[in-house]
Amino acid sequence: MKVDSRRNFIKNVGLFSTALVVAPLVSCGKRVNGSSSGDHDSIPPAPTGNEHFFQTRGAILAWEDITSLDWPMLASQAGLTTLSVHTSDTNMQSAAFKKFLLDCQGFNIAVEYEQHAMAELLPRSLFARQPELFRMDEKGNRTDDFNCCPSSTEALEIIARNARERALKQQPTTGRYYFWLDDGGKKCHCPDCKEWEDSDQALVIENRIVRELKELDPRNSLAHLAYQSTMKAPKAIKPEPGIFLEYAPFFRSWSRPLADRNAKREGMTITHGEYIDHLAANLSVFPKDTAQVLEYWLDVSLFSDWKKPAVKLPWNRDVFLSDIDTYAKMGIRHITTFAVYIDGAYEKAHKDLSFIKEYGNGLLNYQG
Numbered sequence: 001m002k003v004d005s006r007r008n009f010i011k012n013v014g015l016f017s018t019a020l021v022v023a024p025l026v027s028c029g030k031r032v033n034g035s036s037s038g039d040h041d042s043i044p045p046a047p048t049g050n051e052h053f054f055q056t057r058g059a060i061l062a063w064e065d066i067t068s069l070d071w072p073m074l075a076s077q078a079g080l081t082t083l084s085v086h087t088s089d090t091n092m093q094s095a096a097f098k099k100f101l102l103d104c105q106g107f108n109i110a111v112e113y114e115q116h117a118m119a120e121l122l123p124r125s126l127f128a129r130q131p132e133l134f135r136m137d138e139k140g141n142r143t144d145d146f147n148c149c150p151s152s153t154e155a156l157e158i159i160a161r162n163a164r165e166r167a168l169k170q171q172p173t174t175g176r177y178y179f180w181l182d183d184g185g186k187k188c189h190c191p192d193c194k195e196w197e198d199s200d201q202a203l204v205i206e207n208r209i210v211r212e213l214k215e216l217d218p219r220n221s222l223a224h225l226a227y228q229s230t231m232k233a234p235k236a237i238k239p240e241p242g243i244f245l246e247y248a249p250f251f252r253s254w255s256r257p258l259a260d261r262n263a264k265r266e267g268m269t270i271t272h273g274e275y276i277d278h279l280a281a282n283l284s285v286f287p288k289d290t291a292q293v294l295e296y297w298l299d300v301s302l303f304s305d306w307k308k309p310a311v312k313l314p315w316n317r318d319v320f321l322s323d324i325d326t327y328a329k330m331g332i333r334h335i336t337t338f339a340v341y342i343d344g345a346y347e348k349a350h351k352d353l354s355f356i357k358e359y360g361n362g363l364l365n366y367q368g
């Protein structure tokens, strides 16, 4: 489960696509964001299922998953509220994707888009002429390997403008946007940025983006991804209204519950106790009611080291049930998991998909 493997996987599924689509999308669900809807009073808040403790019960998928398996049906049967998709602009214009959106609409399943976006929001082709837009490494050299210089007003303006373009073309039915920084990305060490932690630098960028998104619709929101280098809570920068925490404990063990403070994944240094402490610190900075967990309980791609053929999911229902109780007691009401590689080939090879229902029903029936 190497970070490099994951980065290559993400490239392969097209998350760094730079071509922007212009065709209007078929909107899924009841909510339609953006300046074109014109009827905001009729748009209900999202996600649905608010009578349950866990208001968001989601799965994050890749293109092959949604085109080779009937995920809208599976999600509906499991009581999920939300499917999130990794996809490319080209795929989004296909008949298969429009069918997926319509099927989700039929089952009242919300659709979101989650992906690392910085390479698109600040095109690396700008580096040759404007290196000052990009981060400075520890040696004082500007580099276009990751992210940007958050102290560059011009970089933030370009990022915000491209985020607006992306938001108009890839509209979640919930108004919740996910423009993640580069996977495994590093921070800027320029004189103006160096005192900021990675999480602070991320928040500077996100605060600028969310202002842009709120011009499209004041109810739009944007995730701050606490993950790898951004796992620590921000210290110097405060989130603007509309920023919500997305907490992804990527290096944890899934064979032991998060509540086991001494547990850690083989080869990793961070313990579950440290992960819990990071979550608590983040929840003192970000609103609790919108904070969301991004887990990996169903992430066959992770357990397969992002290489097919996919291994059988090492589903551990007891760990999952313990974890959601831990999250619930910390005030989390929104839970999602990667479920990448759960596709037609997985079903053919391993037959059993009952863990999808156990996941969804575990969330659906949680009593608090």
Ligand SMILES: [Zn+2]
Pocket: 135, 136, 148, 149, 150, 151, 152, 188, 189, 190, 191, 192, 193, 194
């Ligand atoms: Zn900088």
